[in-house]
Amino acid sequence: MRFARFVSAATLGASLLTAAPAAGYDAAAGKQKAEEVCVACHGKDGISEQPVVPSIGGQWNDYIVLALYQFRAKHRPSEVMEPIAATLTDDDLGNLAAYYSSLKPWRPARQSSAAALAAGPELTQRRLCIQCHAPGLPGQQSVPRIAAQHIDYLTAQLEAFRAGTRGDIDGNMTSAVQGLSDADIGTLADYVSGLATP
Ligand code: HEC
Ligand code: HEC
Incomplete structure (x- = not known):
């Protein structure tokens, strides 16, 4: 923030x-x-x-x-x-x-776990991730593509937003992750990193 x-x-x-x-x-x-x-x-x-x-x-x-x-x-x-x-x-x-x-977006380097596939969609709806990052999480304009991004990188960024240590243009991401548990962040990173959104 x-x-x-x-x-x-x-x-x-x-x-x-x-x-x-x-x-x-x-x-x-x-x-x-x-x-x-x-x-x-x-x-x-x-x-x-x-x-x-x-x-x-x-x-x-x-x-x-x-x-x-x-x-x-x-x-x-x-x-x-x-x-x-x-x-x-x-x-x-x-x-x-x-x-x-101008390049073609990267593809997933891994598959999401069954547990993340079960819990991820509801979590990304309830926490409004899909409202900004769009359904399938391909991003739009200044909202980044996060689908298929590396799980370790996603985890680190979500933790940094939660801690308030990641640069954030309008504070929206920092707000979006407040109250997420470590387990929620784990589920989100696991789910998002496996998304094969075009
Ligand atoms: C020595 C390794 C290294 C080099 C060389 C490097 N990067 Fe990075 N880049 C990183 C790392 C590590 C991060 C993640 C930083 C963080 O933790 O926020 C990053 C993050 C980024 C991001 C942010 C991506 C995102 O999803 O938020 C962009 C954009 C980027 N780099 C562009 C570039 C460009 C363009 C160049 C060349 C001019 C470049 N980088 C050279 C390692 C590198
Ligand atoms: C209100 C809009 C909004 C909501 C809701 C939102 N995001 Fe974001 N997100 C953004 C914006 C904008 C950025 C870029 C912020 C910046 O770098 O200044 C971002 C950045 C990110 C990044 C960093 C990506 C990278 O390449 O470094 C991740 C990961 C992320 N969001 C995941 C999520 C998840 C998961 C949720 C749901 C829990 C979520 N976002 C909810 C707007 C949003």
Whole structure:
């Protein structure tokens, strides 16, 4: 919550927040930068093979810009991403987002457990996850795709939102996870990581 007041769509600038892929940005230049810097961790085509590194290929343009902006502005603490984002210009942010958002979304790396498949749908309805992340949790615009994301990464982010330590543009995510138990977070991460949403 405490990060919310620092970042707003207005701060980001209307030029950076546009529909995917953003007109005026250069996906080819983004691809070149991605192959120089990002591929080592986020993998080929933005498909990460490391459980603590999120997949970003096919993520929403606006969300990628938002995330990079937050790392660069130190509104989203990350020892790994802050120094990398610090080297990126506004054009790099737009170009990288144009490139990654043009790719096909990643697929699940695992199957959800039977228990998570049974409890997950009700939990994501009752806690309104599907209202913002959309049914199947593919995300929309500045709300990220979370379907099929790595289970370890999802768990860590949900715990960080609950603890108030993850950057959050409007405080909505921080509110959305208040009162969830560790078991609820486990169920959500297990369920969401196995979703094969197109
Ligand atoms: C040394 C490994 C490493 C490199 C290189 C790297 N990243 Fe990351 N990236 C990470 C990790 C780890 C996270 C998760 C940070 C966290 O815990 O919030 C992350 C998070 C992100 C996110 C947020 C995704 C989400 O779902 O919220 C974006 C976007 C991103 N990186 C883009 C990039 C881009 C673009 C580059 C290249 C310019 C890059 N990263 C280079 C490791 C790396
Ligand atoms: C009111 C809208 C809203 C609701 C409800 C909501 N989310 Fe979110 N969620 C967001 C937004 C916006 C972000 C991006 C926040 C940011 O990075 O500033 C986000 C981010 C996330 C992330 C981080 C993804 C990443 O790539 O780092 C996860 C995981 C997540 N939400 C899961 C959930 C789950 C599970 C629920 C239900 C318990 C939920 N969300 C409910 C809007 C919402």
